[in-house]
Amino acid sequence: MDNLRTVEELCAEHGFDIAKLAALSSLDEKRILAIVEGRWTPSPAERDKIAGVFKLTREQIAWGHKSIISNIQGHGPQFGRSP
Secondary structure: OOOOEEHHHHHHHHOOOHHHHHHHHOOOHHHHHHHHOOOOOOOHHHHHHHHHHOOOOHHHEEOOOOOOHHHOOOOOOOOOOOO
């Protein structure tokens, strides 16, 4: 399990673009794009569909967000300071 790859890496290895992965997985292109960009964590069913395209199990793929931490921690370091 130490050789996990992201969907983005798998697409590059197989020469797939977003449209091709969407067609092969029967998922919406916008959803696939969000997953590849790390803006959406797919459901177990979506993971199975994507993994099936690459002939892998969902446990063999790294899933998750790639959000910048400052975007999810509130107002930033200046919050509470007076000018």
